[in-house]
Amino acid sequence: QVQLVESGGGLVQAGGSLRLSCAASGRTLSNYAMGWFRQAPGKEREFVAAISRSGGRLYHADSVEGRFTISRDNAKNTVYLQMNSLSPEDTAVYYCAAATSSGSYLYYTGSGSYNYWGQGTQVTVSS
DSSP states (O other): OOEEEEEOOEEEETTOOEEEEEEEESSOGGGEEEEEEEEOTTSOOEEEEEEOTTSOOEEEOTTTTTTEEEEEEGGGTEEEEEEOSOOGGGOEEEEEEEEEOSSTTOOOOSGGGOOEEOOOEEEEEEO
């Protein structure tokens, strides 16, 4: 069992930046591929970014490509999401998730692939 706790959300003006963190406990994070998802009011949860166990492979949704960057520090058991050039359309609750992975270079974009989820952190971007 792994527990995930997100932090770093808040209110920011359009064009600003935030860095979200996802701290894991209970298990070594290097055993898991990690992902970030978000859910805006009235919308379904959507994929944002994913990273392999080793950190060697990354993937970002088209909607955030070039603005957001996922990274991880396995020594700190933490995954990050650096968000730049934020727009009101990025307003959502952001969730990190962990997926049991047999391959150190695999990542996953589907929410069904993830076994553990954090409670979420609110990001609000004002215009």
